Amino acid sequence: MKFEQLWTTVLGELEILVTKPTFRTFFASSNLLTLEGSVATIGCNSAVAVQMMETRYYSLVKNILDKHTQQNVSLLFKIVALKTQNTTGPLFSQETLGPTKIANSPMIPFNPNHLRHDFNFETFAVSTTNQMAYAAATAVASSPGALYNPLFFYGGVGVGKTHLMQAIGNEVLMKNPAFKILYCTGEEFTNEIIDAIQTKNTKRFKDRYRTAKALLIDDIQFIEGKMRVQEEFFHTFNAVQREGGQVVLTSDRAPHEIDRLEERLKSRFEGGLLVDVQKPDFELRCAILRIKAQQKNVNLPMPIAQILAANVDSVRKLEGLLTRIITEVQIKKIPLSEDLARMVVGKPDSTNHESRSQVAPKVVFDAVMKRFNLTLTQLKSSKRSRPLARPRQIIMYLLRTELELPLNEVGTWVGGRDHTTVIHAVDTISKLMLTNTLLRDDVTWIKKEVFG
Numbered sequence: 001m002k003f004e005q006l007w008t009t010v011l012g013e014l015e016i017l018v019t020k021p022t023f024r025t026f027f028a029s030s031n032l033l034t035l036e037g038s039v040a041t042i043g044c045n046s047a048v049a050v051q052m053m054e055t056r057y058y059s060l061v062k063n064i065l066d067k068h069t070q071q072n073v074s075l076l077f078k079i080v081a082l083k084t085q086n087t088t089g090p091l092f093s094q095e096t097l098g099p100t101k102i103a104n105s106p107m108i109p110f111n112p113n114h115l116r117h118d119f120n121f122e123t124f125a126v127s128t129t130n131q132m133a134y135a136a137a138t139a140v141a142s143s144p145g146a147l148y149n150p151l152f153f154y155g156g157v158g159v160g161k162t163h164l165m166q167a168i169g170n171e172v173l174m175k176n177p178a179f180k181i182l183y184c185t186g187e188e189f190t191n192e193i194i195d196a197i198q199t200k201n202t203k204r205f206k207d208r209y210r211t212a213k214a215l216l217i218d219d220i221q222f223i224e225g226k227m228r229v230q231e232e233f234f235h236t237f238n239a240v241q242r243e244g245g246q247v248v249l250t251s252d253r254a255p256h257e258i259d260r261l262e263e264r265l266k267s268r269f270e271g272g273l274l275v276d277v278q279k280p281d282f283e284l285r286c287a288i289l290r291i292k293a294q295q296k297n298v299n300l301p302m303p304i305a306q307i308l309a310a311n312v313d314s315v316r317k318l319e320g321l322l323t324r325i326i327t328e329v330q331i332k333k334i335p336l337s338e339d340l341a342r343m344v345v346g347k348p349d350s351t352n353h354e355s356r357s358q359v360a361p362k363v364v365f366d367a368v369m370k371r372f373n374l375t376l377t378q379l380k381s382s383k384r385s386r387p388l389a390r391p392r393q394i395i396m397y398l399l400r401t402e403l404e405l406p407l408n409e410v411g412t413w414v415g416g417r418d419h420t421t422v423i424h425a426v427d428t429i430s431k432l433m434l435t436n437t438l439l440r441d442d443v444t445w446i447k448k449e450v451f452g
Contacts, residue, residue, distance in 0.1 A: 007032035010064050017060065025126055026052050033078065038071045043080035050077045051302055052283075114183050115173070119166035123291055127284035130160055133275045137164040141171035144179075144214050144246035148273035150237075154251045155277035158315035161250040164277075165216050168248055172214060182212040186222030190229045197228075205232075210239035214246040220269075221251045225260035237268055247272075282440060285309035289318055298326055300336075303434075307341040310433035311401070313444055321345065342430060345401065359450060361405070361413050364398050367449040371442060380415035393425035394443060400426050402447070 010032070015023050029045040030053075042061070044050045053061065054077055065073045121141075126134045139147050151168075153161040169181045184192075196205035209215065215236070223229045240247055254276070255261065255269040280288060286305045293300035300322070308325075312318050324344050328334045365376060372391045379392055392414055399410045400422060407419035414422075433440050 003032045003035065006035075006065075006068060009068060010061070013064050014060070018057075022126070022131075025049070026057065031080070033080070035069070035073075039074050039076060040065055041076045041078055044077055046079060050079055053077045115166045115169045115181075117170060118295060119163045120170045121167045123295070124160065124163055124167055125280075125284055125287035125291055127281055127287070129278040129281050129284060130164075133160070133164055133277045136273055136275055137168050138171075140246060140248065141168045144168075144172055145244045149241060150247035150249055150269060150272035152249045152251070152255065152269050152272055152274045153277055154254050154274065156252065156279060159277045159279055160315075161277055162218055165218060165248050165250055168246075169214065169216055179214065180212050181214045181216065182209060183216040184218070186217055186219045189217055189233065190223060190226060193229050193232050206236075209236045211243075212240055212245055213243075214248070215240045216248045218250050219252070220249045221253055221258050221261075223261075224258050227262075230262050230265060234262070234265055234268070237265075279313060280315060282306075282309055282437070285313070285315065285318060288315055289322060292319055292322055293326075296322075296326060298329075298336075303338055304336065304341045306434045307338060307345060307430065310440060311345045311430070313447075345430075359403060361399055361403065363450050364395055364403070364446070365413075367446045368395050370449065371446055382415065390439075393429050394439075394446065396422050396425035397429035397443075398446065398450070401430075402451070 007030075011027060011030075014027050018027070026044070026049045030049070031043045033041040033043045035041075042053070044053060053075075058075060062073055062075055065071075065075070121134075121138060124134065133153060136148055136151055140149075140151050153164060155161055166183065169183055172179050173181060192205060196202045223233060237247060249269065251258065254274060255266045258266070286302065286309045289305040289308055290300050290302070293305075304325075308318055308321050312321060321344055325336070325340060328340060328344070329336050334340055365379065368374070368391050369376065369379065372387070374388070374391060378388055379395065381388065396410050396414055396417075399405045399413060400407070405413070407422045410422045411417040411419055429439070429443070433443060
């Protein structure tokens with residue numbers, strides 16, 4: 001069986017076994033380069049794809065190849081140029097995340113709809129936390145008005161709701177530049193209604209909004225409690241839908257959780273598809289960081305992305321850390337390194353440093369004791385058994401990196417340890433968080449308990 005035919009067969013099976021976003025991101029552009037003896041060399045389109053193949057999908061690919069070759073195959077993965085393909089999806093489409101533009105990124109025509117051109121499906125990283133949201137968005141973009149109408153994304157800050165909404169608009173405009181799309185925030189919609197009433201020009205407002213073929217409104221929860229605005233939005237919503245137009249909305253809450261929202265609007269919103277967009281997991285945070293770095297023309301190695309992603313779970317805060325690292329490199333001429341990443345992670349942002357520094361170490365102890373069902377005496381004791389040592393190291397890590405206490409003071413808090421013990425604990429937890437999911441979950445839970 002020829003390489004191309006063999007790999008086509010393998011891809012056919014993989015497409016059935018993994019999700020569509022995963023297949024598009026990591027497998028669709030791969031190919032079988034060589035099969036020498038029992039060693040198969042597989043070409044991937046990026047360092048991220050190689051990383052995922054080696055760590056997550058190695059066994060899956062190997063089992064399929066073993067079956068078709070009747071051999072015990074070993075796999076090697078190599079970064080190669082992209083194959084030409086017709087599918088679109090959230091691809092990391094470069095060999096490295098270097099100072100060049102994203103390959104094969106769609107050329108979106110200029111539009112006056114306030115859409116960010118970099119908010120498209122190509123630059124949206126997909127993982128288990130947002131697969132459903134991504135699938136729904138691409139379906140709506142391919143047939144606006146036909147599926148999931150309205151499409152309602154809800155979730156916390158920085159989970160990608162706005163990116164997906166604008167990606168829908170950009171995708172539709174790329175295919176049909178004449179398509180009438182209106183994008184605005186709930187606040188802007190409210191201000192336009194108020195202005196129209198004050199200037200006695202409501203007809204122009206209605207003509208503008210009710211004739212849209214796609215109405216995209218971000219942070220719709222802003223109209224909560226504003227009865228006149230809700231009245232106008234209700235009629236606008238009905239007019240757009242009646243003419244076959246698509247409505248896409250985002251909110252920080254599900255419709256039934258928006259207390260002062262009219263029941264008829266809640267009913268309309270819940271009549272479509274509601275998608276809860278979860279916080280990104282560790283792998284997705286790494287991918288998002290590398291995409292953001294790529295957009296800034298910076299090559300961010302995976303180990304550095306992992307250090308940042310392991311210590312911060314907010315995408316907005318990660319973007320801030322990335323900006324600080326880039327500033328250190330460009331302005332202070334400091335080499336981009338893992339040590340720099342650890343330094344930035346351990347240096348609180350000026351926007352929240354004061355509030356975090358006021359947190360008493362006792363609060364950290366209380367959270368750790370609650371998480372691991374331990375006593376203060378146990379944590380400060382000289383015993384070094386694993387059930388005590390790991391929580392104790394977590395305390396030292398948090399006191400040092402989050403509260404920024406001096407090394408000697410941290411040691412005093414945990415039973416009189418010296419500064420070398422504290423350094424070892426901080427280094428150990430920082431490294432383990434890159435690979436140990438359970439530890440990462442523990443630290444994330446404790447941070448939320450302490451800092452909210």
